[in-house]
Amino acid sequence: MKKIMTKNILALQVCFFLFPLFAFSQTISYTLSMPEPWTHYYHVTQTIKGERKKSIDFIMPVWIPGSYKVREFSKNVEEFKAHSEKSDNLKWEKIDKNSWRVYTNKANEVTISYKVYAFVKSVRNSFLDDSHGFVSPPDVFMYVEKLKNRPATLVIDPYDEFLIISTGLEKSPGSKNSYIVPDYDILVDSPIEIGNQTVFEFEVEGVPHEIAFYGKGNYDSSAVDEVKRIVEETAKLFGEIPYKRYLFIVHLTKSASGGLEHLNSQVLRMGRWNFQPASRRGRWRSLVAHEVYHLYNVKRIRARELGPFDYTRENYTTLLWVMEGFTSYYSGRILLNAGFISPKKYQSNMASHMRKISNTIGNRYQSAAEASFDTWIRYYRRNENSPNRDMSYYDKGKLLGMLLDLEIRNSSGNKKTLDDVMRRLYSEYYKKKQRGFSEAEFKKELERAAGIDFSDFFVRYVHGTEEVDYGKYLSYAGLEIETLEAPSLSEKGAFLGTKVSESSGKLKITRVQRDSPAWNYGLNMNVMLLIRVKIFSKSFV
Ligand SMILES: [Zn+2]
Numbered sequence: 001m002k003k004i005m006t007k008n009i010l011a012l013q014v015c016f017f018l019f020p021l022f023a024f025s026q027t028i029s030y031t032l033s034m035p036e037p038w039t040h041y042y043h044v045t046q047t048i049k050g051e052r053k054k055s056i057d058f059i060m061p062v063w064i065p066g067s068y069k070v071r072e073f074s075k076n077v078e079e080f081k082a083h084s085e086k087s088d089n090l091k092w093e094k095i096d097k098n099s100w101r102v103y104t105n106k107a108n109e110v111t112i113s114y115k116v117y118a119f120v121k122s123v124r125n126s127f128l129d130d131s132h133g134f135v136s137p138p139d140v141f142m143y144v145e146k147l148k149n150r151p152a153t154l155v156i157d158p159y160d161e162f163l164i165i166s167t168g169l170e171k172s173p174g175s176k177n178s179y180i181v182p183d184y185d186i187l188v189d190s191p192i193e194i195g196n197q198t199v200f201e202f203e204v205e206g207v208p209h210e211i212a213f214y215g216k217g218n219y220d221s222s223a224v225d226e227v228k229r230i231v232e233e234t235a236k237l238f239g240e241i242p243y244k245r246y247l248f249i250v251h252l253t254k255s256a257s258g259g260l261e262h263l264n265s266q267v268l269r270m271g272r273w274n275f276q277p278a279s280r281r282g283r284w285r286s287l288v289a290h291e292v293y294h295l296y297n298v299k300r301i302r303a304r305e306l307g308p309f310d311y312t313r314e315n316y317t318t319l320l321w322v323m324e325g326f327t328s329y330y331s332g333r334i335l336l337n338a339g340f341i342s343p344k345k346y347q348s349n350m351a352s353h354m355r356k357i358s359n360t361i362g363n364r365y366q367s368a369a370e371a372s373f374d375t376w377i378r379y380y381r382r383n384e385n386s387p388n389r390d391m392s393y394y395d396k397g398k399l400l401g402m403l404l405d406l407e408i409r410n411s412s413g414n415k416k417t418l419d420d421v422m423r424r425l426y427s428e429y430y431k432k433k434q435r436g437f438s439e440a441e442f443k444k445e446l447e448r449a450a451g452i453d454f455s456d457f458f459v460r461y462v463h464g465t466e467e468v469d470y471g472k473y474l475s476y477a478g479l480e481i482e483t484l485e486a487p488s489l490s491e492k493g494a495f496l497g498t499k500v501s502e503s504s505g506k507l508k509i510t511r512v513q514r515d516s517p518a519w520n521y522g523l524n525m526n527v528m529l530l531i532r533v534k535i536f537s538k539s540f541v
Contacts, residue, residue: 026050028152030141030181034194037159038130040119041078042140047111048147053104058112059145060098061138061311065188066260066298067124069380070314073139074098076117084110098312100142116140121253123260123267132195132214133162134251134267138311143184152181158194166199166212167192168247168265185308189263189299193249200224204231207241215252217272223281226340227288233338234292237330237419238426242300248288259287261294285340289331297330298323301425304436318439320372321462325397326422329405332398347479350402354470354481357399361514362391368400369439369463384525388514400461403473404446407457410476411450421449498523 031045048056060074080100082090084107092102104110116139118126127134156165156177168190169179181187197212202224209231211224227248235241247265252272259268268287274280298306303319317323336346357363371379371393378390405418424445429437437445446454460466470481497516500507509525512518 026147026150028144028147028150028181030152030154030187031157032135032140032154033157034128034133034159034162037128037133037162040117040128041115042118042126042128042133042135043113043115044140045111045113046142047109048144049109051104051110051144051147052106052108054106055101055103056110056144057095058100058102058142059312060142061188062098062313063311064124064136064138064260065306065309066262066294067380068314068320068375070376071124071139072097076139078115078117080112080114082110082112084108112142121251121256121269123251123258123269130159130161132193132197133159134214134249135192135194136267137188137190137192141184141187143311148184151183152187154179154181154187156192156194162195164197164199164212165192165194166197166210166247166249168245168262170245186263188309188311189265191249191260191262191265191267197249202228204228204235205241207244207246209246209248211248211250213250213252215272217252217270217275219250219252219275222278223275223284226281226285229338229340230285230289230292230334233334234289234296234330236337237334238296238423243295246295257283257287259291261291261299263299264295266291266294285335286331289334290327293327293330293334296426297327297422300430301422302430302436303442304438306436314376316373316376318369318372319442320375321368321393321397321400322442323397324394325368325399326401326418328394328398329401330422353395353399354468357395358467360391360395361388362386363396364465365389366391367463367465368393368396368461371396384511387511399468403461403468404454404457406473406476407452407454408446408450411452416449418449421445424449496523 027047027049029047033043034041035043046058060077062070062072062074064071074097080092082092082100082102082104084090084104086105086107090102090104090107090110092100095101100112102110102112116126118128118133118135118140121127124136126136126139153172154169155175156179158165158177165177167179169181169187169192172178172180181190193212193214195214197214200211200213200221202209209228211227213219231246243264245264249265249267251267251269253269255271256269257271257274259266266288268291270284270287274284303317303323305315305317306323309315332341332346332349335341336343341349366374366378366389368391371391375393378386379392382390401418404421408416408418408421425437425442428445429435429441443454443458461468474481495517497513497518498509499511499513501510502508509518509523512523512525
């Protein structure tokens with residue numbers, strides 16, 4: 001016994017003395033510059049000290065978390081070079097589409113450099129021109145697998161006329177443009193806006209928030225106040241704010257809209273004139289609320305497969321209907337709680353949502369779980385036949401969120417709600433176990449709150465495509481559903497079941513609806529219609 005104790009004490013002492021050496025034995029530093037932004041090229045370097053290996057593999061991700069599609073970011077890398085303290089020109093070779101093997105010959109300090117062409121306007125791609133730079137880190141910075149969890153520094157050298165840098169990364173103390181990178185996952189999750197953006201600031205519960213607007217637009221401080229209300233309402237659902245600082249990067253464009261969630265930031269693209277009058281802000285509010293709720297659901301409350309990520313391939317989960325669909329359900333609830341929409345409007349929104357689900361053909365052919373799993377090859381790679389076979393796990397998940405909330409409230413005698421389940425997932429899995437959950441664990445948490453078995457629900461509505469028994473669930477809230485007969489053909493007028501495009505007076509079929517007359521009688525895509533048809537609507541004719 002004594003001997004063992006002595007051994008342990010010795011081991012502890014060895015650890016104590018070795019730890020500081022070990023902790024600082026390797027250092028990683030990145031630099032980013034953009035001397036000629038009009039060429040759309042970022043210049044990147046990465047230096048690793050202390051590895052002393054024969055070779056090091058530098059890898060660029062093939063996808064960005066939150067957008068489930070392999071995007072092959074490495075295609076934009078050019079002029080890759082490597083050097084060390086021993087050699088100005090280290091030998092290297094590509095070993096696959098996104099990995100560079102550098103023969104470092106046990107050098108202590110190895111630096112790679114390359115340029116990245118960045119000219120895609122999107123929340124998930126980097127962009128650079130003479131008006132601003134947006135850095136989406138997975139398509140700019142590489143990593144070394146074994147060193148992914150190590151801290152690093154990032155020094156940004158902005159173009160002379162770019163005066164402001166906005167990012168969720170913390171600044172290194174005492175330096176102007178140097179940032180602390182706790183690990184590669186956090187770097188990937190910290191987009192950077194560089195330019196002359198307009199920055200607003202506000203606090204929620206003493207936590208600072210910034211909104212950085214790039215581009216012209218008719219926003220003002222009242223639009224910022226609305227964001228503050230959304231953050232406050234979301235935080236109330238969980239009882240705490242899980243970050244020290246939060247950043248909204250907003251790209252104002254002609255008409256586009258979309259967003260991407262990150263750990264302590266979000267990136268939004270929004271129509272520049274959609275802020276005035278305030279009644280036009282519906283899309284803005286719901287986009288902000290969706291991405292703010294994501295900072296809990298998916299960034300912290302998450303399916304087991306969604307972190308730590310494998311950046312080199314697809315990461316499959318059957319739970320995107322929870323990650324995305326529940327986020328859509330809650331964004332509506334947050335806007336309701338914040339007073340942006342009335343209870344009556346909320347009810348009518350949900351009614352049209354149910355109508356949409358029932359009338360979407362894909363819901364009869366693809367389940368929520370299957371759509372989640374296959375999103376890499378289906379939802380994110382749609383074609384002309386997608387509406388006939390694919391569903392949206394955003395839409396179905398939003399509906400399932402409402403049904404589960406109603407069921408939990410009813411079965412627990414209004415003692416529990418879906419909010420309790422989300423809070424429990426947050427405290428039990430994110431905070432305590434510090435990991436994601438499996439589908440079985442998620443189902444167990446629902447059952448724990450409701451006190452009933454959800455196996456049948458999962459078979460019918462999560463893994464199955466059965467039409468939802470709306471009447472049953474709505475009755476829990478004292479609501480009824482009125483089902484209307486679809487108009488008959490004679491009431492509807494002529495119906496072919498095709499979408500068409502018109503060019504030089506000719507009509508070309510661009511889509512054929514499943515089970516429609518066109519489908520049943522063999523009209524195909526790209527067929528030119530040789531009949532003269534007067535089009536009353538751009539939808540199906
Ligand atoms: Zn989302």
